[in-house]
Amino acid sequence: MDTLSASNKTGKLRKPPWLKIDRRVTATHERVKNVVKNERLATVCEEANCPNLHECWGQHGTATFMILGEVCTRRCRFCSVKTGLPRTIDFKEPNRVGSSVAELGLKHVVITMVDRDDLPDGGAKMVVETVHAIRRHAPECAVELLTSDFMARPADIFSIVDTKPDIMSHNIETVKRLTPQIRSRASYERSLRVLEMSYEHDSSVTTKSSLMVGLGETVEEVVEALQDLRKVDVSICNIGQYLQPTATHLPVQKYYHPDEFALLKGKAYELGFTHCESGALVRSSYHAGEDYESFRKKIHPLYRNKG
Amino acid sequence: MYYTKTHEWLKPIGGNLARIGISKQGIEELGTIEFMELPAIGTSIKHEAPFAQIESTKVSSDLYAPVSGEVTEVNAELSSEIHLLNSDPEGAGWLAVIRLDSLESLATLMTEESYKQYIAGET
Numbered sequence: 001m002d003t004l005s006a007s008n009k010t011g012k013l014r015k016p017p018w019l020k021i022d023r024r025v026t027a028t029h030e031r032v033k034n035v036v037k038n039e040r041l042a043t044v045c046e047e048a049n050c051p052n053l054h055e056c057w058g059q060h061g062t063a064t065f066m067i068l069g070e071v072c073t074r075r076c077r078f079c080s081v082k083t084g085l086p087r088t089i090d091f092k093e094p095n096r097v098g099s100s101v102a103e104l105g106l107k108h109v110v111i112t113m114v115d116r117d118d119l120p121d122g123g124a125k126m127v128v129e130t131v132h133a134i135r136r137h138a139p140e141c142a143v144e145l146l147t148s149d150f151m152a153r154p155a156d157i158f159s160i161v162d163t164k165p166d167i168m169s170h171n172i173e174t175v176k177r178l179t180p181q182i183r184s185r186a187s188y189e190r191s192l193r194v195l196e197m198s199y200e201h202d203s204s205v206t207t208k209s210s211l212m213v214g215l216g217e218t219v220e221e222v223v224e225a226l227q228d229l230r231k232v233d234v235s236i237c238n239i240g241q242y243l244q245p246t247a248t249h250l251p252v253q254k255y256y257h258p259d260e261f262a263l264l265k266g267k268a269y270e271l272g273f274t275h276c277e278s279g280a281l282v283r284s285s286y287h288a289g290e291d292y293e294s295f296r297k298k299i300h301p302l303y304r305n306k307g
Numbered sequence: 308m309y310y311t312k313t314h315e316w317l318k319p320i321g322g323n324l325a326r327i328g329i330s331k332q333g334i335e336e337l338g339t340i341e342f343m344e345l346p347a348i349g350t351s352i353k354h355e356a357p358f359a360q361i362e363s364t365k366v367s368s369d370l371y372a373p374v375s376g377e378v379t380e381v382n383a384e385l386s387s388e389i390h391l392l393n394s395d396p397e398g399a400g401w402l403a404v405i406r407l408d409s410l411e412s413l414a415t416l417m418t419e420e421s422y423k424q425y426i427a428g429e430t
Contacts, residue, residue: 019367020369023313024371247339249364
């Protein structure tokens with residue numbers, strides 16, 4: 001008898017071979033999971049059903065923590081994080097994040113957040129507290145923040161930049177034309193403005209932004225987005241394949257070939273980005289620690305002299 | 308019912324036969340299933356080695372054999388009703404029946420209770 005193939009016959013695109021993941025579980029994976037569960041932390045790895053979870057937790061022993069709860073006040077059509085009215089703030093969360101970073105022995109941590117449009121400061125104070133807690137518990141650890149737009153309120157953005165994160169990241173997510181269809185209560189211009197405000201407030205804090213491809217944009221539009229990011233002095237960009245979290249989310253329009261990701265990466269370097277990761281499974285925080293190390297080698301005089 | 312860390316389940320159904328499938332937790336992590344490929348009847352499968360391919364809206368991945376044995380039956384209904392994997396993964400969405408090489412291999416699997424603890428991060 002032949003192998004039995006089953007399909008929902010809806011004419012969906014089959015997955016290209018480079019989107020196959022290894023779901024085997026290592027001891028390191030279990031260690032990360034136990035810390036996350038015991039400390040009642042949320043991770044975007046789990047909440048967004050990230051395809052890299054097994055690699056990041058299992059091979060690199062790291063997770064991307066999502067603070068301020070697991071319910072987001074926005075409903076972006078690419079994202080599987082729950083939407084709704086969030087619960088109250090957990091004031092002890094920053095400390096648990098800090099101690100977990102120390103317990104996992106991380107050298108680089110990415111902290112992201114749900115949008116908290118319900119709070120007057122959008123959750124900025126809790127972001128600040130979290131950075132302080134990580135510095136207390138794990139002073140050697142590099143901190144990368146991936147934040148919401150705080151509706152471009154200067155006070156909130158400046159308070160976060162003033163903690164001097166190693167990387168201040170905010171994602172434009174997609175090209176200009178598709179932004180209204182794909183993101184919720186966010187605008188392309190405001191996102192650029194947030195990155196610009198951060199850089200103008202303290203240019204020593206590196207800014208970063210990421211976007212997804214495969215949502216129906218043209219390569220020219222992606223290049224335009226990269227140019228717009230360079231205009232506001234963003235120096236790191238990540239480009240990855242959009243993957244549909246569930247059947248109710250936006251369908252994938254196109255799977256980019258690894259060669260196309262390589263071309264976009266080349267384009268990013270041409271435009272002057274200091275670092276760019278571009279690939280099907282690249283996400284904002286994918287290999288963030290390794291990338292930051294490579295970025296520092298490119299810009300740091302001591303590293304540079306060592307060649 | 309027994310479980311694996313990669314979220315396959317196994318249910319003994321008499322003699323050395325067992326039905327296998329993907330757990331609710333596994334399906335939740337994979338998302339909406341769009342495509343799958345099951346082994347042919349008579350195929351030998353090997354403990355922890357890939358035995359089937361699955362594609363969700365998000366990614367494709369292997370399923371890993373919970374035990375070693377031989378496939379004696381596959382759930383033919385899935386070829387037209389793949390949505391059963393999402394709606395009833397531990398029931399009507401079963402994948403195959405396996406003749407176990409050895410009943411002792413069940414000892415390598417997690418019981419329902421230990422699987423619950425494993426998911427909750429209490430291992």
